[in-house]
Amino acid sequence: xxxxxxxxxxxxxxxxxxxxxxxxxxxxxxxxxxxxxxxxxxxxxxxxxxxxxxxxxxxxxxxxxxxxxxxxxxxxxxxxxxxxxxxxxxxxxxxxxxxxxxxxxxxxxxxxxxxx
Amino acid sequence: xxxxxxxxxxxxxxxxxxxxxxxxxxxxxxxxxxxxxxxxxxxxxxxxxxxxxxxxxxxxxxxxxxxxxxxxxxxxxxxxxxxxxxxxxxxxxxxxxxxxxxxxxxxxxxxxxxxx
Numbered sequence: 001x002x003x004x005x006x007x008x009x010x011x012x013x014x015x016x017x018x019x020x021x022x023x024x025x026x027x028x029x030x031x032x033x034x035x036x037x038x039x040x041x042x043x044x045x046x047x048x049x050x051x052x053x054x055x056x057x058x059x060x061x062x063x064x065x066x067x068x069x070x071x072x073x074x075x076x077x078x079x080x081x082x083x084x085x086x087x088x089x090x091x092x093x094x095x096x097x098x099x100x101x102x103x104x105x106x107x108x109x110x111x112x113x114x115x116x
Numbered sequence: 117x118x119x120x121x122x123x124x125x126x127x128x129x130x131x132x133x134x135x136x137x138x139x140x141x142x143x144x145x146x147x148x149x150x151x152x153x154x155x156x157x158x159x160x161x162x163x164x165x166x167x168x169x170x171x172x173x174x175x176x177x178x179x180x181x182x183x184x185x186x187x188x189x190x191x192x193x194x195x196x197x198x199x200x201x202x203x204x205x206x207x208x209x210x211x212x213x214x215x216x217x218x219x220x221x222x223x224x225x226x227x228x229x230x231x232x
Contacts, residue, residue, distance in 0.1 A: 004159075033219075042205065042224040043160075058219075090159055103148045103167075103209040105220055107159035 002027045004108035006091050011113045013085075021076045021111045023091035030096030032074035033105065036060060037088040046089075049074055050096065078113065085115045118143045122206050122223035129230050135193040137226045139180075139206035142187065147208040149173075149182055149189040150220070154203045163191075163204070196230045203227045 004025045013019045025032065031050050035043040045058030049068040063082025068074055074093075078085045089112075092105040123138040141147065148167045152160040164173030169184035178193045189206060206223040 006159075040224065043220075043222045045219065048219060092160075103220070104150075104162055104165065107152075107161070109159045110157075 004091060004093055004106060006089075006108035006111050009109065009111060011111055013113070013115050015115055016080045017115075018077055018079050019085075019113065019115075021078065021089055021091075021113070023074045023076065023108060025072055025074075025091075025093045025106075025108075027093055027095075027106060028071070029093035029106070030071070031094045032068065033092040033094075034058075034064075034066065034074070034076045035090045035092065037090060037110075043090065046076065078115075085113060088112050118147075118208065118210060118221050120206050120208055120221055120223035122204075122226050125203075125225075125227040127226060127228045129196055129228070131198055131230055131232050132195045133230075135191070135196045135200075135228070137191040137204055137206075137228070139189045139191065139223060140187055141189065141206075141208050143208055143210055145210050147210050149180070150207045150209070151178070151180055151189070151191050152205040152207060152222075154205065154225070156202070160205065196228070198230045198232055201228055201230045 007022045033048045034046040044060050046064050047066040049055035052071050055068050065077045090110045091108040094105045119142045121140050150165045151163040153163045154160045164175040166173040166182035172181045180189050180191045203225045205225045207220045209220050
């Protein structure tokens with residue numbers, strides 16, 4: 001079955017440690033996205049990538065980093081510079097800019113990160 | 117700037133009641149509009165979409181009509197079930213934004229609880 005996988009589902013870290021969240025898709029989608037979800041705040045865009053080896057900052061990129069070395073993978077690193085990293089993180093993908101259905105985004109199940 | 121405004125929740129209904137969740141948007145171009153649903157502890161699923169004025173999106177008994185004159189995309193269902201309990205997000209996507217095509221702007225979400 002095609003889809004997006006995120007692992008792990010729950011992640012616990014100590015303050016000051018970097019942590020990398022995994023996102024893999026087998027939908028052959030060009031574009032991938034990372035969102036952060038906090039209670040009552042909806043979804044906020046962290047980073048996005050329209051094509052391999054290229055990515056752009058979203059609205060709240062500070063304290064985060066990404067890479068896009070492969071089409072199917074878009075890992076997110078939450079660095080120690082992120083002041084409030086505890087949140088639910090969602091990865092998504094879409095067919096891409098040149099597809100007629102490019103604006104439909106498909107979401108993974110999410111990773112809940114808790115930093116203490 | 118572009119934005120989406122949803123009615124605040126939570127919304128609590130009895131089974132078989134009629135549901136309306138209001139969504140209005142502000143956009144400088146001609147957006148595509150979406151409703152996503154999030155069940156507890158999960159990622160978002162695309163519920164329905166509309167890509168131009170007067171389009172009606174529908175899925176699983178839910179409907180929404182793209183109203184350009186009122187910049188609205190209200191979600192409706194004639195008879196809700198307990199299994200519809202979830203958080204519903206309205207979103208828009210603007211094409212042709214120079215590298216950010218396909219990026220979604222989300223409302224803050226509306227939590228629906230359906231009681232038996």
